[in-house]
Amino acid sequence: MEASDENTIGTKAMSLRYWYGASIAEFLGTGSDSVxxxxxxxxxxALLPTQRDAWLAQIELLRAQLSGLTGSIFFExxxxxxxRRIDVVLVIGPVVFALEFKVxxxxxDRSAIEQVWDYALDLKNFHEASHRASIVPILxxxxxxxxxLLDLREDADQVYRPVSINATGLRAVIxxxxxxxxxxxxxxxxWSCAPYHPTPTIVEAARALYAQHSVEAIARFDAGAKNLQxxxxxxxxxxxxxxxxRQKVICFVTGVPGAGKTLVGLNLATRRRAEDQPTHAVFLSGNDPLVAVLREALTRDEVARHKKKRKKIRKADAARPVRAFIQNVHHFRDHALTNEGPPxxxxxxxxxxxxAWNLKQVASFMLRKKKRPGFPYSEPEFLISYMDRHQDWAVVV
Incomplete structure (x- = not known):
């Protein structure tokens, strides 16, 4: 690793991408209280004593296991x-290690193993700099x-099967x-500041998934719905x-509750793609229950289709493509804070x-939750300005 790389990682902690980042050498030379x-x-x-104690246990364990290694470490x-936040990520040589601690x-238990595996797969599928990296999930x-017994097995996508260890087993895995x-x-x-970018595999799966899904689980988009069409x-x-x-356009879609506005948006999100990119569209909502319902309906459809074909699929694997085109608007907003370019x-x-929040609401939230005083934009203004970073064209619906 270049010296400049090690010296500048820690300054990015306020970027919201991670809460602590440093070279391994710097981490080992820094007191636990400072970390x-x-x-x-x-x-x-709100920080609870149990969380502080968990961090302290992680720090002490890692100090004992990382001596002599060259690389970087990122907490949260x-x-x-x-x-989703990963407890600790280690970037050492050509390998990314995703660590989940059960202090x-x-x-x-099975859910914990699935959790760390999903972290690794999410990195592989949604984090641009991880597309070609070997990723080892460790519980x-x-x-x-x-x-x-240590058994490292790498799948075709360069994501290893989860490895479960005790407090002294990390170095052997590395x-x-x-x-x-x-x-x-x-x-x-x-790597640490690389943007969101779904793999073509995920995008194609999402498009195929929506093309086949049974929308009766959400609402009907039938031939008689003239206004929707x-x-x-x-x-x-x-x-x-x-x-x-090469223009920039804003479309406003209005209608009474239940008119089908959401389905119009979903349909558009899954149909749009340009020749040089698998997709250029995403459906965003600040309504968490709606996002959850849409994702769950599509995920269950995919699991059911596999079951009919007598094929096995983990529910988490079925859900992953859905996240490529149905997302929480607040995660999109937070990414705009860390990503200097356009989406x-x-x-x-x-x-x-x-x-959407007005300026007063956003400024208060940014001060309390993101440690950003004096934030000058309302939510619509900031999100539109993010799309306006495109130099060629963009559409906001």
């Missing part, structure tokens, strides 16, 4: 626009007496993974025109836009 202090400063929720790493636990039960992985060392600085067709025309003439999508649908 805890930075984590506490960047924490976005946020997977872009997915809304005080002496056993592993650590700090009070486990003896680690299971050494084995590094000895069996070829490739250039990952530059930690660029006309509205969808007109928005499609405006998107094509904006792309062709990868050229078409963005803001569902229930009337719920």
């Amino acid at each position: 805890i202090g930075e984590l506490t400063t960047n924490c976005t929720f 790493f946020n997977i872009p626009r997915v809304g 005080g636990e002496n056993s592993f 650590i039960a700090t009070e486990l007496d003896k680690s299971p 050494d084995l993974a590094l000895s069996s992985t070829n490739g250039a060392a990952i530059e930690s600085r660029s 006309m509205t969808s067709r007109r928005i499609e025309e405006l998107v094509d025109e904006a792309c062709r003439t 990868i999508e050229h078409v963005v649908i803001f569902d229930e836009a009337q719920r």
Whole structure:
């Protein structure tokens, strides 16, 4: 790793991407209280003593296991626009290690193993700099007496099967993974600030999933719904025109509750793509229950289709493509705070836009939760300005 890489990582902790980041050498030379202090400063929720104790246990365990290694460490790493934080990420050589700690636990349950595996898969599928990296998910039960027999198995996508260990087993996993992985060392600085970008595999799965899904689980989008068809067709025309003439367009879709506005947005989000990108569209909502219902309905449809074909699929794997085109608007907003460029999508649908916060609400939230005083934008203004970073064309619906 280059010296400049190591010296600048820690300055990015306020970027919201992670709460503490440093080279391993810097981490080992920093007192635990200083690390805890930075984590506490960047924490976005009320800090409980149990969380502080968990961080302290993680720090002490890592100090004992990382001596002599060259790389970087990130605590509470946020997977872009997915809304999940990984306890600790290590970037060493050509390998990314995703660590999930179960402090005080002496056993592993299936849900914990699935959790760390999903973290690794989300990195692979949604974090641009991880698309070609080898990723090792590691579950650590700090009070486990003896680690299971070490068995590193890499799948075709370069994501290893989860490894479960005790407090003293981490170094053996790292050494084995590094000895069996070829490739250039990952530059930690660029890796840590890489943007959200779903893999083509995920995008195609999302498109195919929605194309087949049974929308009766949500509402009906049938041939008799003339207004829905006309509205969808007109928005499609405006998107094509904006792309062709290199213009930026805002469309306002109104209607009484239940008129089908959400379905118009969903339909658009899954249909739009340009030749040089798998997709340029995303459906965003600040209504958490709605996002949950839409995702759950589509996920269950996909699981049911696999079951009919007598094929097995983990529910988490079925849900992953759904997250590529149905997202929480607040995660999209937070990514705009950390990403200097435009989003990868050229078409963005803001569902229930009337719920957007005004300047006073956003400024208060940014001060309390993001440690950003004097934030100067309302939510609509900031989100539109994010799309306006595109130099060619963009459509906001």
